Structures are given as structure tokens and as C-alpha cells.
Amino acid sequence: MKFPIPKDLNDFPYAASTIQTFGGNVTDSSAVMLSLYSASTNWDDSANLPTASACSMNGIGGIYLDSARQVRQNDISSYIADQKAAGATEGALCIRNTTGKTVTFSSRTGSWTPGLFLK
Incomplete structure (x- = not known):
């Protein structure tokens, strides 16, 4: 998942950064925890698709899922702060x-687009 880092991030006071997704475990009713990792941004959705090697071993959080397909908010504040400090645009x-x-x-392109939220 790739997203722009807002250009004027210093102009907006915020305390937390979250990634919002809509999903669930469709195998059974058990709860699972998926891991979030930082990834390379040198890919696109057409000719240069991401590969497994774009995913780093730098863990930045997790996503708890159970069988309820619902909105999930997951904290990635440290990752966004690191990207901001590095001057990243994505x-x-x-x-x-x-x-x-x-x-x-x-x-x-689905019914609930994932998003980056600064609040």
C-alpha cells in the first residue's frame, strides 16, 4: 500500500497517524494479528508492480482481524514521524x-478505500 505524505505536514497539528482499512478473517471466526512493515516506494500500479523484496523487516505495527468485516484503525505514528523527518513525499x-x-x-477501487489519517 502506497500513499502520499502531505507536503505541509508541519502546518497541521496532529497527535497520531493511523492507516484505516476495511477487512476481516474469512476462513473462520478466530482472531488473527497481521504484521505491518515499511516498504519501498519505488513501484507503481502498472508496469513496475511491487515484489516481496519491497517489504522490509522494519515492523511498524499490526492489524487485528476477526471474522467481522469492518473498519480497522491501526497506529503507524512512529513510521509517519520517521518519513516526515526524512523529508519523504510518499x-x-x-x-x-x-x-x-x-x-x-x-x-x-473497492467499496472502502484504505486511507492515511492524521488526527
Whole structure:
């Protein structure tokens, strides 16, 4: 997942940064925890798709999912602060599922687009 880092981030007071997704575990009713990692931003949605190597080992959070398909807010404040300090114009993260369960998320073209929220 890739998203722009707002240009004038210093102009807006905020205390937390979250990534909002819509998803759930579709295998069964058990709860699972997926891991969020920072990722390279040198890819696009057409000719240069991301590969597994774009996903770093730098853990930045997690996503708790149960069988309810619902909105999930996950804190990535430290990651956004690091990106801001580095002067980055984009951020990217990957979601790793090592649970053996099938999970689904709405996509940018789905009914609930993931988003970065600063609040």
C-alpha cells in the first residue's frame, strides 16, 4: 500500500497517524494479528508492480482481524514521524499474513478505500 505524505505536514497539528482499512478473517471466526512493515516506494500500479523484496523487516505495527468485516484503525505514528523527518513525499507499507488464515481487505477501487489519517 502506497500513499502520499502531505507536503505541509508541519502546518497541521496532529497527535497520531493511523492507516484505516476495511477487512476481516474469512476462513473462520478466530482472531488473527497481521504484521505491518515499511516498504519501498519505488513501484507503481502498472508496469513496475511491487515484489516481496519491497517489504522490509522494519515492523511498524499490526492489524487485528476477526471474522467481522469492518473498519480497522491501526497506529503507524512512529513510521509517519520517521518519513516526515526524512523529508519523504510518499510512504508505503506491506501487510504480512503468517497466520495460515485467509483475510480480505477492500482496495482502492473497492467499496472502502484504505486511507492515511492524521488526527
